[in-house]
Amino acid sequence: MIGYRITDFVPDKNKDQSAFDNLWNILQQLLLITSGDVSEALSWLTNVDKQYNITNADYGMGDFIEDLKKKGFLTEDNQTGEFKISAKSEQEIRKSALEEIFGKLKKSGKGEHKTFHSGLGDERNSDMREYRFGDTPDQISMTDSIRNAQINHGFSDFALTENDLEVEEREFKTQTSTVLMIDISHSMILYGEDRITPAKKVAMALSELILRKYKKDTLDIIVFGNDAWQIEIKDLPYLKVGPYHTNTIAGLELAMDLLRKRKNSNKQIFMITDGKPTCMRKGIKYYKNSFGLDPQILNKTYNLGAACRRLNIPVTTFMIASDPYLKEFVKEFTKINNGNAYYSNLKGLGNLVFEDFKNNRKKNL
Template sequence: MRYRYGRWGGGADPLAPPTDLRAAVDDLGREIMEGASPASALRELLRRGVDGTRGLDDLTSRLWQRRAAIQRRHRLDGTLQEIRKLLDDALAAERRALFPDPADDARFREAQLDALPPGTAAAVRELAEYDWQSPQARESYEKIQDLLGRELLDQRFQGMKQALQGVERQDVKRIQRMLRDLNALLDAHGKGSPDTPRLFDEFMRKHGEFFPENPRNVDELIDALAARSAAAQRMMNSMTAEQRAELASLSEQAFGSSGIGSELSRLDSMLQSLRPGEDWTSSARFRGKDPLGLGEGAQAMADLAELDALAEQLSQSYPGARLEDIDLEALERQLGQEASVDARRLADLERQLRQQNILERAPDGSMRLTPKALRRLGETALRGVIDKIRRRGERDSRRAGAAGELTGSTRPWQFGDTEPWDVPRSLRNAVLRSGEMKLNVVDVEVSETEQRSRAAIALCVDTSWSMVQDGRWVPMKRTALALHHLVRTRFRTDALQLITFGRYAETVDIGQLTALEGVWEQGTNLHHALLLAGRHLRRHPDAQPVVLVVTDGEPTAHLEADGEAEFTYPPLPRTLARTLAEVDSMARLGATITVFMLGDDPRLAAFVDLVARRSGGRVVAPGEDGLGAAVVSDYLRSRRRS
């Protein structure tokens, strides 16, 4: 086989690693669990960026820095300065030629030069009919006309200045014909002539060399010309009144008496009427020392407009914004190839998060995490819990139920595993790895087992404002995610119910709990939570009842007979009595209550000790970092006890 290698022509880096969606999902989950909506969490992820890829904020900051640098470095009177220098050179050369001449005509000519008006444009116009005695002076003066013509054309046709270096008189006529034909084409288009397509094709055949953009139709031609012309107008708006007057007067003399200046004025007028939506009125302040010519100044104004457009695209603040909207070619022009690669990676990340079923639209139109994303978050949360359990020397939850029945799933063998081997899969792995029946320890898979005794678990989590205020909100959510993932993947026959309780209690699914926002709400209604827990346990009479409560405050609310919650702080004796009555009801169902106490409130400690004694349960004070490990360990301990 033969291979051919060539230079990389741009686009996505073929050797770049694929986008790490797992890390992105973890970042999204962290933001959402802290109270952000999925849509705002995605925006924050894209603004901040991911490992190895700069975010939108960084790119936007670089755009503003470049914009400020353009205005801070440059000034717009470069053409006027260059014309003044050519005029001074011409006058100096002419005076040197006249000085040794004793004739009266020489003195008369010196008087003419002395009487020239001080303004550059007026002096150039006054010298239009002057009979130069110095060839050098005549050459310098003629350069003024050629320079003006090239600058005026470059101001409206990008790159024209370089194309017209060393221009000859026949080239001037060719440009004049092009401008005349262009104005005729735009005039016909503006009047809605049906011959416009034919006129456009004919125009491009005759003058296509002047338009490297290669427009496909008259509208694309007008768009390109109008953008450049508007930039030229914004440049004029940014100059002083004196500078504008000088240029207006000088432009009439472009290329001598060829009439190019008048054709350009007519072109600007038609473009302004054809594209009124372009920015023809704004201006910018330039305060640097580096002078720009007309063409360079127009390009600077075009760059500023392009930078503003890119900043708007990167802001993603308009309806229906997508990162695919970003003009990568413009971004590369302004910030370099690395910036366009970063933007492309962010767009790929956003697209894959949608395509890979990570985010979805809820019925109300809002964004939410999909079950696939929630599984990923649960897996990450459970992994963190398992790591803590291992460090404490407790049993690995993945081996729970090792002496039970086969679940039908397998996993790679690890040192210390006692589960039976899955022989067919182990041999298959060996053949795929080595091409022969040569078994290695890396090929071995064991059959997973679990205990078939069922458990009905009610996880009651406190969602009062103190949980948010004291930094316990995210650990609580991670704990619920870890337990939910463990039950769904390892103990599929168990029935888990998630219950939140603040002023009121309610049952929620894992998606609702993950996206739950902390709100200012007074009340810790454990009474209502235990009522819902009891309902869940009664629906599963054949299962081992397990009640887990995560809270950082004593009960301060209870449910009245009419369904209204009564809140009082300090808690009323009636609130404590009704809560303990539900604790006794749990005990009659055979459920022990484990309370995970967060914080060191002595009143809470006294209450949960009473709960533990009355239910035969226990109290755990794990701290925020150890909450997940404590809850999962207690759940596994309850299952083993059953």
């Protein structure tokens, strides 16, 4: 009987890219996996090069490292010789994550944050209307207005009156404040599955999307283990999993505190996690229980879900695990909060985050 032979798939090099670009694309992925450890990432890249012959006689790893320094992607400590990635590299890694996860936005035009309200807004559209008192000069379409004047008054006695003016319709864009919670408990790297790298990549893509397209929006990023704390966007490549339990309560409390300070009416929380709440603070001590679903921890988590609902803050949970009892917890929490929940594999996580980011807007002004 003839069967199937399974072999490793080795993708072809991008012939339209230079040797530097091909190596740089691979190195960016390795820098994420190594949490920004340049030496380790370059060591891995050297081993990959030995196996797949990425470089050649004209361009080797030494040339690549020199180009990284010349282009400002790496900085080198003159005393220790230690390499570190620069702010330029951090931005390039976020840009790469954006292209990988949300690249199709350029073609589809999705995610414009538009409401159904028209008038003196931010974004032009193709609709035209007559001039109204209060319209600003920059809204007037001079080409269409002059054409109307020629039709209405003729060429010999040209005049432009208020009745000839046409105005470009505009749409308001909603402003949204988002808090992204990322689980950094130990379970995010258990059983040989790297769950933290895709979570970091999604966070970087979302942050770059907001910085580029939705500059009036805000994004705060929280990590939670035994405790919860806020991190900056620039810190994302360096994020690591720790020997932590999962204090979802601390994450939700911090997220609510941050959103209370935001003045716009559209607020939401995204939570990326792979486990159940297993930890909470009782005074100065931690209360922990990794076995099953502890009622004390669960009840407080549910209470916070209800508090978010009262504040009109939906929580969208992206559960990157499929255990039945975890699904029951997420289902109950989502019901109490009136939010959303997705049980995602790592590959589809980015698309789900974007779709919910787009659809979860209340379109309030």
